[in-house]
Amino acid sequence: MDMIKVENLTKEFGKLRAVDNVSFSVKEGEIFGLLGPNGAGKTTTIKMLTTLLQPTHGNANVAGHDIRKDQNSVRNSIGIVFQDPSLDDELTGRENLEFHAILYKIGKEQRERKIKEVLKLVELEDKADTLVKFYSGGMKRRLEIGRGLIHEPRVLFLDEPTVGLDPQTRRHIWDYIKRLNEVSKVTLILTTHYIEEADYLCGRVAIVDHGKLVALNTPKILKDKLGGDVVSLQISGGDGALEKSFKSTKWVKAVSRHDGTMDLTVEEGEKRIPALMEIAEKHNVKVDAVSLHKPSLEDVFIHYTGKSIREEEGGAMDSMRAHRKAWSGRRN
């Protein structure tokens, strides 16, 4: 069953098309990722799916509810963890969860049971009654993820769940997310601009750039589609005959040359290196160095968009974030 079905979703801000005719569907129980650079339209897509923004064109169904017509039903069936912290840091962790449960009209008994359960899942039982302002970044994230689960949503949206966290904490959060998906069977849709995050977590990844969806598949298939590994031979002296010979070799899928290096696309590169060396030797070409590069989602991204995922220069939101940081620093 499709938990989310998106059809020709478009959002325009004035002349800017933040999301451009995007269609995809997410299966129940899946971890689905939207991978793209900052400003690609991931967050805008999430905001439309969570009813925070109205689409300009197109529509979507979330857990069987129309995001345009049936906003309250959508809101009842989803949870969301925002990119920017949305906890009240002058309340305790438990109070944050409690308030959230009350907002979803969950009765007292069930509320207490769910809070206990969630605190256990995100391992914050012993910090539950500490004010959130004394939490570390990773603890805050965990609490937010836990909070998103209190009302047992069918879909949990995670907008850049590990942005701003150190690598070790990031790993931790990934494991929580994986476990969450296994334990509660909740459908997860996450946005990220971290290649490894999409690769590690997601069953399927949609690559987005400039508001458009450019590719969608499992990380493995996306990588395999590139045709395999790249073996780079650093050679002295150009040899056209060698290049021809490589090109006529059946299992070499592509050959390209640039300043003293020959890039060969082959499957299972590590096993092909000896054979490649033999061919070079036959042509009396001296190979100075060999390197093997396994394709990553980064290469997939470059393949489809012609550029690497990069940090975009700061927009209005970034300056607001900076402001907030400055202020909260002064406050605490």
Next chain:
Amino acid sequence: MDTNAIYVLWLRDLKRFVRAKSRIVGMMMMPIFFLLGLGLGLGSLINLGTGGSYFDFIVPGIIGMSLLFTSVFTGSAVLWDRQFGFLKEILVTPNSRSSIVIGRIFGGGTTAVLQSILVVIIALLVGFQMHVTVYTALAVVFMALIATTFIGLGLTLGSMINDFQGFQLVTSFFTMPLFFLSNSIFPITALPKAIQFIMYLNPLTYGVDGLRNALLGTGTLSIWADLLGIAISAVIMVSLAVLAFRKTEVG
């Protein structure tokens, strides 16, 4: 109307108020300085010609002023809150936008009234001659209505402004004239008719006059006229806030 959302927002503001002791002290500083500086200092040079002291006259004005400033600030913080804070979280829950506005007003209003009562207590300690009558209790109603009006204004501004840098400028563009073109620090009758007319368009004038009626037993208008004036303002501002807030999207 979603009472659970209203309750959560109210409880949250109350908990934060009780916990943030340093902020209470900070918020009390401005009214205290005005009480001492304007009321006792400058007041010793001023003869109102009505027999009452300037200090007594200005206490309701300072309460009105502190209500005005904290309320507009509380309301307009919605701009901040909807990008980063707790409010964003509430916006994705199945609760109506209008109950969020109401909850916000209840929460902000309760803390603003508590703060005003603190100002009255401090004023009493430094010699405020309160005139206790059956109407005195109405002072709390006036405080609540002033707070409601101006939190409504703040919410409206906060919902409409998207420019984070400009927002303090815009709010002071509203608060300064509201404060100076009111009867907070000088009697309205002392001014030319044209300015009096403008001042009677200002909700704060009714609020402060009502507080004078309630706390001192001396006002320019009758206490019921004041009550009507500030109540109408409150209804208008809350409606505007609901309308403006409904249109907000989380950017």
